[in-house]
Amino acid sequence: MRRALAAAAVLLATSCQSLIGPPYQPPPQQPAERPAAPPAQPSQQARAGKAAQPPPPAPPQPVPPPPQPSRQFHLGAAASALVQQASREAASGNPQLAQSTLERALRIEPANPLLWIMLGQAHESEGQYELAGSMGRKAVQLAAGDPRAQASAWRLIGDSLRARGRNEEANEAYSRADMLAAQ
Amino acid sequence: MARRSEMKMRRLIIPGLVLVAAGAAAAAVYVLRLDHLVVRQFEGRRWTLPAQVYAAPLELYDGLALSESDVERELQRLAYRRVDAQGSGGPVRTGTYRRVGSRIDVGLRATRFADEARPAEQLSITVSDGAITSLRDGTGREEPIVRLDPLLIGDIFPIHGEDRIIVTPDEVPPLLPAALKAVEDRNFDTNRGIDILGILRALWVDIRAGQWEQGGSTITQQLVRSYFLSPRRTASRKIREAIMAVSLAEHFSKADLMNAYINEIHLGQDGNRAIHGFGLASEFYFGKPLSELDLDEIATLVAIVRGPSYYDPRRHPDRVLKRRNRVLDEMAEQRVISEDEARIAEAQPLGVKSKTAGAYYPAYLDLVRRTLRRDYREQDLTEAGLKVFTNLDPRVQADAERILDRELARLDRVLAKRPHHPKGAPLEGAVVVTAPQSGDVIAVVGGRDAGFDGFNRALDGRRQIGSLVKPFVYLTAIESGRYNDTSIVMDAPVEVKLSNGQLWRPRNFTRENYGPVPLVRALAESLNDATVNLGLDVGLDAIVRTLQRFGLEEAPPRNPSLLLGAIDLTPLQVAQLYGGLANGGFRTTLRAVRAVVSADGKPLKAFPVEVQPVAKADAIYQVDSMLEQVIERGTARSARAVLPRGLVVAGKTGTASDMRDSWFAGFSGSDLAVVWVGYDDDRVTGLDGATGALTVWSHLMADVSTTSWTAPVPDDLQEITIDYPTGMRAEASCSSDLVTLPVPPGTNPPVKPGCPAMLPLGAAAAGAAPSTGAAGSVGGVASSVGAALQRAGKWLQGLVH
Numbered sequence: 001m002r003r004a005l006a007a008a009a010v011l012l013a014t015s016c017q018s019l020i021g022p023p024y025q026p027p028p029q030q031p032a033e034r035p036a037a038p039p040a041q042p043s044q045q046a047r048a049g050k051a052a053q054p055p056p057p058a059p060p061q062p063v064p065p066p067p068q069p070s071r072q073f074h075l076g077a078a079a080s081a082l083v084q085q086a087s088r089e090a091a092s093g094n095p096q097l098a099q100s101t102l103e104r105a106l107r108i109e110p111a112n113p114l115l116w117i118m119l120g121q122a123h124e125s126e127g128q129y130e131l132a133g134s135m136g137r138k139a140v141q142l143a144a145g146d147p148r149a150q151a152s153a154w155r156l157i158g159d160s161l162r163a164r165g166r167n168e169e170a171n172e173a174y175s176r177a178d179m180l181a182a183q
Numbered sequence: 184m185a186r187r188s189e190m191k192m193r194r195l196i197i198p199g200l201v202l203v204a205a206g207a208a209a210a211a212v213y214v215l216r217l218d219h220l221v222v223r224q225f226e227g228r229r230w231t232l233p234a235q236v237y238a239a240p241l242e243l244y245d246g247l248a249l250s251e252s253d254v255e256r257e258l259q260r261l262a263y264r265r266v267d268a269q270g271s272g273g274p275v276r277t278g279t280y281r282r283v284g285s286r287i288d289v290g291l292r293a294t295r296f297a298d299e300a301r302p303a304e305q306l307s308i309t310v311s312d313g314a315i316t317s318l319r320d321g322t323g324r325e326e327p328i329v330r331l332d333p334l335l336i337g338d339i340f341p342i343h344g345e346d347r348i349i350v351t352p353d354e355v356p357p358l359l360p361a362a363l364k365a366v367e368d369r370n371f372d373t374n375r376g377i378d379i380l381g382i383l384r385a386l387w388v389d390i391r392a393g394q395w396e397q398g399g400s401t402i403t404q405q406l407v408r409s410y411f412l413s414p415r416r417t418a419s420r421k422i423r424e425a426i427m428a429v430s431l432a433e434h435f436s437k438a439d440l441m442n443a444y445i446n447e448i449h450l451g452q453d454g455n456r457a458i459h460g461f462g463l464a465s466e467f468y469f470g471k472p473l474s475e476l477d478l479d480e481i482a483t484l485v486a487i488v489r490g491p492s493y494y495d496p497r498r499h500p501d502r503v504l505k506r507r508n509r510v511l512d513e514m515a516e517q518r519v520i521s522e523d524e525a526r527i528a529e530a531q532p533l534g535v536k537s538k539t540a541g542a543y544y545p546a547y548l549d550l551v552r553r554t555l556r557r558d559y560r561e562q563d564l565t566e567a568g569l570k571v572f573t574n575l576d577p578r579v580q581a582d583a584e585r586i587l588d589r590e591l592a593r594l595d596r597v598l599a600k601r602p603h604h605p606k607g608a609p610l611e612g613a614v615v616v617t618a619p620q621s622g623d624v625i626a627v628v629g630g631r632d633a634g635f636d637g638f639n640r641a642l643d644g645r646r647q648i649g650s651l652v653k654p655f656v657y658l659t660a661i662e663s664g665r666y667n668d669t670s671i672v673m674d675a676p677v678e679v680k681l682s683n684g685q686l687w688r689p690r691n692f693t694r695e696n697y698g699p700v701p702l703v704r705a706l707a708e709s710l711n712d713a714t715v716n717l718g719l720d721v722g723l724d725a726i727v728r729t730l731q732r733f734g735l736e737e738a739p740p741r742n743p744s745l746l747l748g749a750i751d752l753t754p755l756q757v758a759q760l761y762g763g764l765a766n767g768g769f770r771t772t773l774r775a776v777r778a779v780v781s782a783d784g785k786p787l788k789a790f791p792v793e794v795q796p797v798a799k800a801d802a803i804y805q806v807d808s809m810l811e812q813v814i815e816r817g818t819a820r821s822a823r824a825v826l827p828r829g830l831v832v833a834g835k836t837g838t839a840s841d842m843r844d845s846w847f848a849g850f851s852g853s854d855l856a857v858v859w860v861g862y863d864d865d866r867v868t869g870l871d872g873a874t875g876a877l878t879v880w881s882h883l884m885a886d887v888s889t890t891s892w893t894a895p896v897p898d899d900l901q902e903i904t905i906d907y908p909t910g911m912r913a914e915a916s917c918s919s920d921l922v923t924l925p926v927p928p929g930t931n932p933p934v935k936p937g938c939p940a941m942l943p944l945g946a947a948a949a950g951a952a953p954s955t956g957a958a959g960s961v962g963g964v965a966s967s968v969g970a971a972l973q974r975a976g977k978w979l980q981g982l983v984h
Contacts, residue, residue: 138796
């Protein structure tokens with residue numbers, strides 16, 4: 001149990017580091033969670049948060065199928081602070097607390113695959129392999145266009161499969177992860 | 184003679200003495216028994232503490248879109264009081280805030296969250312251009328994220344039971360016991376449980392007044408009465424009460440007795456719920472903790488003690504104001520406060536909050552109670568002092584309640600003007616709102632009168648869902664691999680022979696048929712005949728399995744009418760089913776409760792986020808794209824007039840049982856809402872999904888400031904542009920109604936007659952004007968970013984994310 005917890009802590013800590021990646025640049029404006037009153041143009045405002053990074057140049061020629069634009073997911077400042085807090089909580093042997101802190105971050109950025117991966121890793125370390133695998137799959141879907149995040153998600157899926165004795169599928173997941181990481 | 188009488192005397196005296204001795208012994212036994220009883224009960228007394236239920240706390244962080252007035256409104260919702268900005272340097276008192284320019288300084292209360300307790304602390308919030316730009320603690324240190332207190336939204340008290348919030352002596356403002364002594368029991372500190380002089384004085388007042396005015400009971404006697412005795416006023420009870428009071432005073436300190444009194448005494452009634460103790464009374468009447476009450480408010484509560492129903496400040500404000508001022512006079516007379524203090528306090532209005540202004544959400548609490556009953560005994564919930572942390576978002580809840588009531592009132596007026604509209608009780612409705620990614624239930628409205636704890640239509644109102652079932656028919660078709668969004672299905676009259684030998688002939692809502700139509704049009708326009716043809720081809724069994732995968736617990740009857748939604752579900756069940764559509768094919772467990780914590784702060788139970796894949800991303804993406812067209816050009820297009828420009832949402836109308844039930848279920852990126860509108864007695868409303876439920880839904884989505892629905896295009900799909908009415912490939916030169924849809928590679932619909940024969944495949948059908956499709960084309964983005972921003976929707980979002 002102790003070893004599992006320590007492993008979880010290390011996993012969380014390293015994953016946070018590798019996923020956030022120093023130096024971290026928070027986008028100037030975060031997607032709004034929920035303002036109490038609608039701003040003038042809520043959806044535009046919400047988009048403004050996402051559009052804060054300059055949009056990549058449109059492909060010069062419309063070639064079907066549209067190439068998945070490559071991008072890299074980041075955590076906002078608030079979610080990033082919560083992830084750090086969660087990794088401290090996991091390291092001090094309180095995985096339940098770490099999970100609930102990660103869920104706080106998830107409420108702020110529900111479509112961020114990095115958070116789903118971390119939450120999945122937290123469940124994996126607690127032996128909830130199936131849930132961990134589902135969260136990995138959710139992350140793969142959300143991380144379209146970010147091979148690095150997708151690779152982490154596939155690794156999580158691989159771990160969850162291996163833990164359930166499905167080694168062949170696990171190896172398949174790991175090799176997908178390796179292929180994506182090489183991109 | 185004398186001897187005889189002596190004998191007689193002796194014969195009388197001895198039994199008399201025996202009798203007296205026996206009587207004395209009996210009395211002693213009686214007193215001892217009472218003494219034993221009172222001591223044991225007082226010592227063993229644990230107040231039963233109903234579970235307290237909290238809303239989700241508002242997370243404040245850098246960049247969160249909140250204006251100064253939004254922040255202020257949130258603070259006021261939590262009963263923080265604004266104070267003068269004078270001397271804006273020092274700390275602000277706990278429970279208050281001040282505004283200094285664009286900065287708001289708050290004295291945050293000590294509070295407990297699901298995962299930790301936080302001591303009282305200072306917080307400075309800086310806001311600029313409608314968003315939070317900085318959060319600093321008392322030392323000026325920057326904080327990335329801070330939670331406001333979770334709003335107390337109710338208690339789970341036993342039926343006909345006592346509700347209270349226990350306060351410890353250090354949470355009691357010193358003026359309260361002082362005021363209680365001044366008014367109820369002047370000699371409390373010195374008397375021995377009863378106060379003979381006090382009784383005589385009261386008697387004298389009563390005799391002079393000719394009526395029962397002063398009770399003359401000490402605080403200890405009142406405590407005994409509240410603890411052990413029925414409210415009957417008999418002489419024997421008076422004696423019992425006096426004996427027990429003396430016992431209590433003998434065995435326990437005055438401080439213990441005062442503390443018990445403050446937590447025990449009855450101070451009001453709220454339907455079945457009895458308000459006990461000053462801690463709860465403070466929240467019940469003023470919406471804030473006891474420790475923050477001012478002199479006038481303390482005096483009001485003390486005034487209520489004498490008769491909570493006679494002195495109900497909401498029903499008899501004048502009466503209470505008068506008595507409150509008598510309390511203040513009395514306090515000044517006994518030098519508890521100065522004359523000046525009394526005068527200032529007497530000038531204050533009562534300041535009791537209206538009952539409806541409070542956070543009282545019976546329909547949501549109902550869901551919380553049902554969730555907890557799976558894991559806890561009733562007694563644990565009503566007595567053990569649990570703290571329950573929920574996912575309720577008070578802002579969304581308040582919006583949903585207000586909009587439902589407003590729109591139903593408007594619809595009632597519209598319907599009243601229709602000729603032959605049957606008269607009867609007004610329209611009813613229900614709303615469920617969830618955060619689809621996590622499964623959090625964030626609002627539940629069980630009826631039009633949201634503050635009324637009655638029939639909960641959101642949880643118990645089982646109604647026929649009609650066309651709400653169709654997305655699952657189409658999803659099953661796409662999953663079969665034989666259909667995509669552009670596949671052609673026949674919208675032609677259909678006859679089905681049922682197992683009972685009868686013929687079923689469904690008809691389109693419009694009574695017209697449209698021949699061969701693409702799937703997208705059949706779903707967007709909710710064509711019944713096309714759907715039945717499609718569903719019969721796919722098979723009922725497969726559709727039932729889809730519904731069950733998405734969370735339908737019961738097995739619906741395998742009847743062809745299921746294809747058109749002949750199944751009764753509650754709004755909450757619909758929210759569960761649509762969750763998987765809104766969440767990329769992942770089913771989440773709907774959660775009202777986040778965590779349960781024991782009275783002493785130990786975590787007891789957590790309800791974590793749970794997801795489970797139930798459909799492939801590409802199939803879901805195709806269905807969601809069609810549901811987007813429901814709003815862009817289908818049965819729900821009227822919503823566009825209400826929704827903010829450019830907000831991408833998806834959903835489905837449902838009209839069932841000859842217009843008895845009007846439904847809309849739909850989602851944005853961050854919110855899923857299900858709305859039902861109809862009559863309780865099942866009369867025909869004459870409203871379809873769009874004219875009824877959709878108006879509530881679209882106003883709600885517009886008001887809660889939600890984010891656009893967006894999902895990355897799955898790798899194994901590509902976008903092509905077709906002519907919406909026919910489903911054939913086309914371009915702007917030969918079609919006035921183009922739509923771009925995601926389909927599996929290799930999909931190659933025939934070219935529309937009159938279009939160039941060599942149209943390129945893919946989304947980039949040259950010249951497809953982005954303004955005609957909800958999803959823009961690559962060419963459109965490159966050429967006209969401005970127009971595309973509004974129109975391109977999810978695809979562009981994916982691009983710039």
